[in-house]
Amino acid sequence: MLTIQRKHLILSRLATQGQIVARELAEELGTSEDTIRRDLRELAQQGKLQRVHGGALPASAATGDLRVREQVSSQEKQALGRCGAQLIKPGQVVMVDGGTTAIQLARHLPADLRATVITHSPHVAVELAAHPHVDIIVLGGRLFRHSMVNVGASVIEAASRYRADLFFLGVTGVHPEAGLSTGDAEEADVKRALHARAAETIVLSSSEKLLSASAFVIAPMNALSLLVVPDDTPAKTIKALRAGGATVQKASA
Structure with a gap:
């Protein structure tokens, strides 16, 4: 799966399930936890999610001025x-x-x-x-x-x-x-x-x-x-x- 496809899947799962567990998603996709963590880190830098221990949660939309x-x-x-x-x-x-x-x-x-x-x-x-x-x-x-x-x-x-x-x-x-x-x-x-x-x-x-x-x-x-x-x-x-x-x-x- 391409990086852009993984990131789209991560955001979709967050919207429907409310959280991402990096280990579980890595096992499901047949990739490494490090790869998923890198995706989460990059999405967090874009303000699209909030990283937590072991995965991610939806980022708050209430962060504007x-x-x-x-x-x-x-x-x-x-x-x-x-x-x-x-x-x-x-x-x-x-x-x-x-x-x-x-x-x-x-x-x-x-x-x-x-x-x-x-x-x-x-x-x-x-x-x-x-x-x-x-x-x-x-x-x-x-x-x-x-x-x-x-x-x-x-x-x-x-x-x-x-x-x-x-x-x-x-x-x-x-x-x-x-x-x-x-x-x-x-x-x-x-x-x-x-x-x-x-x-x-x-x-x-x-x-x-x-x-x-x-x-x-x-x-x-x-x-x-x-x-x-x-x-x-x-x-x-x-x-x-x-x-x-x-x-x-x-x-x-």
Whole structure:
């Protein structure tokens, strides 16, 4: 089989089966594991899959910058934001990550909500400014333009001064085995720090993130208190996520 044919087969299998085991595929095709690993390495360099020990998982499609991600699954993100807003109770201290779904969360908060929101996202802070009874605390640091969030040691140190009831964590990958992941190491450090300061962590995940993985792990699936997914998420996907340890709730459209 030609290299291009093997790579096409690998991507097709990832789309239908959700993972590739290098040893098994090598045996099936009658080629060496090294050949399959080379194919996986080259496809990973092209951003078409995420390599893991022994094989590969689908790469997350949610890796573009904020302006690109605003165009992806916009209706899903509105429904997720609305659902997330309903989970916040008056008087709570809430940490909100950056990202397009977090912006939708801020937009859907009740106008009369009284709460404290801690965020490292300037975009989220601006959206929250329309809510007169929400106290806004912005964690400052170096602006990571790709995601429009503040990152670095100063954000992590500042986060250590707070304890939150909820943390709405933004991710690019949600996978039952690979866990919760994102595409930047420094962002992952901040997300882990915020997760550690909250009693409960919630992920609002649009469909392109489900059953995919990115390079930098934030936490395992069972570290979540709740995973909220789109209303039309297939039953088999929800079953797989629950098998990974997640409590899953659908967001009504």
